[in-house]
Amino acid sequence: MKFxxxxxxxxxxxxxxxxTFGGDIKASHDINYPAGxxxxxxxxxxxxxxxxxxxxxxGNEVAVEAARTGKTNPxxxxxxxxxxxxxxxxxxxxxxxxxxxxxxHAEFMLKDSKKYSDTYGWGWARWVGSDQNxxxxxxxxxxxxHTPVKDRDWVFTEPAQxxxxx
Amino acid sequence: MKFxxxxxxxxxxxxxxxxTFGGDIKASHDINYPAGxxxxxxxxxxxxxxxxxxxxxxGNEVAVEAARTGKTNPxxxxxxxxxxxxxxxxxxxxxxxxxxxxxxHAEFMLKDSKKYSDTYGWGWARWVGSDQNxxxxxxxxxxxxHTPVKDRDWVFTEPAQxxxxx
Numbered sequence: 449m450k451f452x453x454x455x456x457x458x459x460x461x462x463x464x465x466x467x468t469f470g471g472d473i474k475a476s477h478d479i480n481y482p483a484g485x486x487x488x489x490x491x492x493x494x495x496x497x498x499x500x501x502x503x504x505x506x507g508n509e510v511a512v513e514a515a516r517t518g519k520t521n522p523x524x525x526x527x528x529x530x531x532x533x534x535x536x537x538x539x540x541x542x543x544x545x546x547x548x549x550x551x552x553h554a555e556f557m558l559k560d561s562k563k564y565s566d567t568y569g570w571g572w573a574r575w576v577g578s579d580q581n582x583x584x585x586x587x588x589x590x591x592x593x594h595t596p597v598k599d600r601d602w603v604f605t606e607p608a609q610x611x612x613x614x
Numbered sequence: 615m616k617f618x619x620x621x622x623x624x625x626x627x628x629x630x631x632x633x634t635f636g637g638d639i640k641a642s643h644d645i646n647y648p649a650g651x652x653x654x655x656x657x658x659x660x661x662x663x664x665x666x667x668x669x670x671x672x673g674n675e676v677a678v679e680a681a682r683t684g685k686t687n688p689x690x691x692x693x694x695x696x697x698x699x700x701x702x703x704x705x706x707x708x709x710x711x712x713x714x715x716x717x718x719h720a721e722f723m724l725k726d727s728k729k730y731s732d733t734y735g736w737g738w739a740r741w742v743g744s745d746q747n748x749x750x751x752x753x754x755x756x757x758x759x760h761t762p763v764k765d766r767d768w769v770f771t772e773p774a775q776x777x778x779x780x
Contacts, residue, residue, distance in 0.1 A: 473778060481778065485778075486655070486682075486776040486778065486779055487655040487678065488655065489652070489653040489654070489655070490656045490670050490672065490698075492713060492714055493659045493668055493669070493670050493713070493714060494668075494705065494711050494712065494713045495661040495668060495702075495711065495712045496708070496710050496711045496712075497710045497711075497712075498710035498711075502659055502660075502661060503659070504656050504659050504670065506656065512653065516652075532774075532776070534774055534775070536661075539660065539770065539772075541762045541763050541766070541770060542662070542762070542770060544662055544663045544664035545660050545661065545662045545663075545664075545770075546660060546661045546662075546663075547658060547659070547660045547771075547772065547774075548658055548659060548772075548774035548775070550775075551774075551775040551776075551777055554777075554778065575778065577777075578775065578777040579777070580777050580778040596707045596708070597707050600707075604705065604707060604708060604711075605713075606705075606713065606714075608698075608700055608713075608714035608717075609700070609714070609716075609717040609744065610652040610698070610717075611717055611720075611743075611744040611745070611746050612639060612647065612651075612652065612720065612741065612746040613652055
């Protein structure tokens, strides 16, 4: 233990980056990193030509259940939506296809109508780049962009159709 | 049991559609419907402008583990890749965004280098439309389209970067 403490203190002192993953990633807007989002089920996908990005929209268990059953206005408390964003690139072996290139950020909306009553019932968080650096410029930055969908409980995503479920 | 048998036989005789989901969906190329794919983790996404579709590429546990660790040429036996395809539409509240519209089909590649040695180590299956009707025109239809990526173990998808994992 002492060795590891000394090791990291040494790294910091000599200026080497301390790589942090998962539980060690710092909070964004006082929201902890949603561990395990990388394996959450998908809800939808999108491609934006204004900033050349391609995205997957994911959800935790509460969000996916709500998406599959159409209970999304409002989304239930406990729902977490994740949007994973990459720069888009052309697929080498199929030129008409656009696919993920460089990772941009992962951003999340956490529904808790009481806890986040000051920000329209949602906690707003984002982690940037492959190092997942927390975005901490204030939820208002997120909210202003989402204002066109305030009547959709502040969510752009319309859940895609997933047939074949029992 | 007898009641249900009679019930469905009656439905078939009088010509009403028998809605089948999950385990009741018929096989495609002798491959059973991969139950639960709707909640599999994502591996990548794509947008095709030649047929105006937008897609999510999903994987079972073996496939996702291989994707995250870069062991994809060849993909390991037991891996199942799913490609979920929708027609693309413009998002009403963000005009530069393209999102899923009508569901087209879900198609799967199942890796088993022995069982499917006649079709390059993969089983090829597809279920079409919201009724998930099995595609049974032969694996060669799938293989011919995938020939440009025969040196990538017949897989177009390059797994996207998912940072922040421990």
